[in-house]
Amino acid sequence: MDATTTPTAAAPRAAGMPPFEGSDAAREFIARVEAFIRDELHPLVAEHGITYESGAPRALLEEVWQRSREHGFYGITLPRQLGGAGFSVHDHCLIKEAIYATGSPLAAHVLGELSGPPRVGALAKQATPDQMARFILPVARAEKAICFAITEPEAGSDAGAVQTRAVRVGDEYVLNGTKRFISGSPFCDMAVVIASTSDDPARRETTAFFVERDREGFEVQSGYKTLAGQSSTGNIVLTDCRIPVANLIGEQGKGLALALGRITVNRLLHCPAMLGHARVALTDAIAHATRRRQFGQPIGAFQAVQHLLADMATELAAARALMLSVARTLDAGGEARADASMAKLFCSEAAFRIADRAVQVLGGEGIVQGSRVEFMFRLLRMYRVLTGTSEIQRNTIARELLGESVR
Incomplete structure (x- = not known):
């Protein structure tokens, strides 16, 4: 199975997908977006030889963004006044999970997560009319791409230490200054840059531009x-700009307050991508265990393989339940700061373990570059670092548990 193979329509049920638990609007949206990926994006992937690692050129990405917008997918995360769909966090998680579970190398571009509306939706309340016209609306219309530039060589987990x-x-x-490891920067038209405006090196003061x-x-x-071989990340160097x-x-x-204002929700919304990828790994492992024969029978008949698959499905179900529980808490108006960190921690660690076991099930095929499971192993290893390392999540959880005594 190569890197561009998409699971069949029956694959999610085979991989243990429970009955759908979102709204009717989310169910209908998922059906439409899955059809869009199957009928329009998958042929593009095949025609242009796109893989997870090679990515797509800017011109093709623009086509994907525009097609997605025409179908009403691209701007769903925006505020309603800008054309957003108004989905709950719970529905949003289900939608994102379904998109990534298709296994499409273009999954991240359907909603514009690397360079589109999710990057600017929270800024709409702060933007002036001039900024709306020059920055927000062109991104919302899929005419321009934007990236968010915070991380620096000496400012990663400690985001306030920007130089x-x-x-x-x-x-x-x-x-x-120099911004490092900025997702979407290779094909951006503009960036939101977080910079220090303090005139005293001992005083932290960050401003967004x-x-x-x-x-x-x-x-x-x-x-x-990156480790996953992708080239959608780059540095931004500003010299007397x-x-x-x-x-x-x-x-x-x-x-920094502006950049991190929705950190709890944003942290949770990375989880469905991880779990969608993990479901792809589980689906491919199940397919291989059914197809691959050794000693006169499918390897899925061996208890050792069955236990690997059982553990994968169990961890996926547990991670998914935690993610959706936190989503419901947020929809109900709860703070969920520690809960979102728990979800990000558990989902990223569990997703990687699922990919690791998938490699084991596939054996030799699982360690060959070009295998989708091999790519998922590398990609999901990155999620334990991206968007707040597992250690940072543990710090957040511990601070919330211990309260003021450790602050």
Whole structure:
């Protein structure tokens, strides 16, 4: 089974998918988006030889974004006044899980998660009318791509330690610094940059700015690949990059708060992607165990393989139950800060264990590059680091449990 193979319609049930528990609107949406991926994106993948690792060129991504928007998928995460669908967090998790469970290499682009509406929806409340016209609406219409640039060589888990500087000079800000490991930067048209505006090195003050890629002093360096072999990540180097004061987002000094304002929800919304990928690994393992024969029978007849599959399905069910429980808490107005960290921690660790066992089930086929399970193993290993490492999640959980005594 190669990297572009998509599970059959029956695969989710074979992989232990429980009865659907979302709204009727979410059920209908998932049916439409699965048909879109099957009937339109999968042929594109085959025609252009797209794999998980090779990715797609910008021109093809633009086509995917526009097609998705025409079907009403691309902007569902936006506020309702911008065309959003108004789905609950619970429904959103189910939708994302279903998209990633298709196994499409273009799954991340259906809702524009690397460079589209999910990157700007939370900024709409802060944006001025000018910023809405120049930045938010072009992204919402799939005309422009945007990335979120926080991480730096010395500011990862400690996001407030950014060294990129923004100094006001008259009616402009001059930006200098390097942003590292920025998802979507290789094909972005603009970036939301979090920079320090403090005049005292001992005082942290971060501010958010829209920065257009075509400005002098804005350079994207994208000559490296991640563990998973993808090239959708790069560095942004700002060298005396001048932007107008009108590009400042919200208030000066409120940049990190703005960037992390929806961190609890956003942290949870990474979980359905992990679990969708994990379901692909489980589906492929089940298919291989049924198809592969040794000693005169399918390897799925051996108890050792059966136990691997049983453990995979059990961990997937447990992770999924935790994710949806946290989603329901958030929909009910609960804080769920620790709960979202628990979900991100457990889902990322469980998804990787599922991929690891899938490699074991596939044996030699599971360790050959080009195998979808081999890719999932590498990709899901990354999720234990991305969007807050497992250790950071444990720190958050512990602080919430211990309260003020450790703060």
